[in-house]
Amino acid sequence: MINRRLFVQGLSAATLVAKSAGSLAEAFAGKPMRLGIIGPGSRGKELVRSFLRVPGVKIVAAADVYEPRFAELNQVCGYTVEPHKDYRALVDRKDLDAVVVSTPLSFHAEHVLAALRAGHSVYGEKTMAFTVKESEEIVRTVDGGKQIFQVGHQYRYAPWIRAAIEKVQQGEIGDVTHVFGYWHRNSDWRRPVPQPSLERLINWRLYNQYSLGLLAELASHHIDIANWVFGEKPETAMATGSVVEYHDGRENDDNVQAILGYSKGRRFVFSSMTNNAKMGDQLWIYGTKGSVNLTLQDAVFFYEPRHAEKLPANATVTEKGITTGASYRSGGEMPYRGPGKKLEIAVAEDPTATACRSFVECLRTGAKPIADVHVGLGSALGVIVGNESIKEKRELKISSTV
């Protein structure tokens, strides 16, 4: 069942439940959408693939500082997209319905703001911007204008995550006090470089001039989900990190741990490591009555035991010949390894495809995107102040003027 709020926010039945290309084409016949893209690299081409699945969409212009990208993009599109060496030539075009920005993080604000100021609607990749000031400038520009702005937090469009969070908000697992995010991988994040002079352009994620590291690239998605669950932006950030495995000249940490504080003492706790993938990418939402495990594919609920065996505070417990206070019972504190209750959801399509489809629908109908500029701001604040906390080695307050 799709409620009215979702529809108004641009996630109507047509986008939430992937319709056949034919029926969508019928619905939007005669309304072609012409998009330009700044930075058609790895993510940019993925976005283009998703946009091209939406009937009526054409990629007509691209801007990039790295020439080989144009041929790669033409191959994805199956036709020639007009290339621009300078992004300003692209934003000056009058024949675009929207601009997609998928450049490295340090360029997001420059490219997004230039496009918005030229009057274009924008799909801007996450993390929304590199600094708090830039993020606030994007918010002010979007709030003060008529352009549609959607940020690349595509998990807002994942049906199993939407359904799980709706249940959580209805009280399914009691009061939620903690969200734990793990994003663990076993790979060094390096990309092959055709010649040494291109190292920073290709491997920008490793350098702090362009990137805010693992918090920006991975935690940003989890922070967004924590903000969604808690219904607010984080108030404090405390983070740390180090290079523990890949001593290859990189500036950004290869493992990071972070704690964001929310009102009423609630916490988001994040860990990323890049030399052991056991935990993978998963989130846990912990409430007083249960927990939810969210992954890239599913949502599974677990429920707390009923505390039927609660002992008086002064009782003693004897286990294997050892007598302890009632607070310690090894059996009761073993992690539960049994199956949980999986949320049954028909997964229609990849969340990025839904996010792109939804953006086009917002362009066509004027609806406000779900992953709007304030969603972008909330996650960016956690990422940016988290990184400042790593540098300053202390907990910092998060504040914003918008």
Ligand SMILES: NC(=O)c1ccc[n+]([C@@H]2O[C@H](COP(=O)([O-])OP(=O)(O)OC[C@H]3O[C@@H](n4cnc5c(N)ncnc54)[C@H](O)[C@@H]3O)[C@@H](O)[C@H]2O)c1
């Ligand atoms: N939402 C998601 O799940 C998701 C996934 C992956 C990446 N991303 C985001 O997408 C963005 C791009 O990541 P990527 O992996 O595609 O990087 P990439 O290096 O593969 O692509 C970036 C492109 O921008 C171009 N570029 C660099 N500087 C430029 C400039 N000044 N002007 C014009 N073009 C410039 C590069 O040549 C390259 O083609 C990042 O912000 C990243 O965080 C989001």
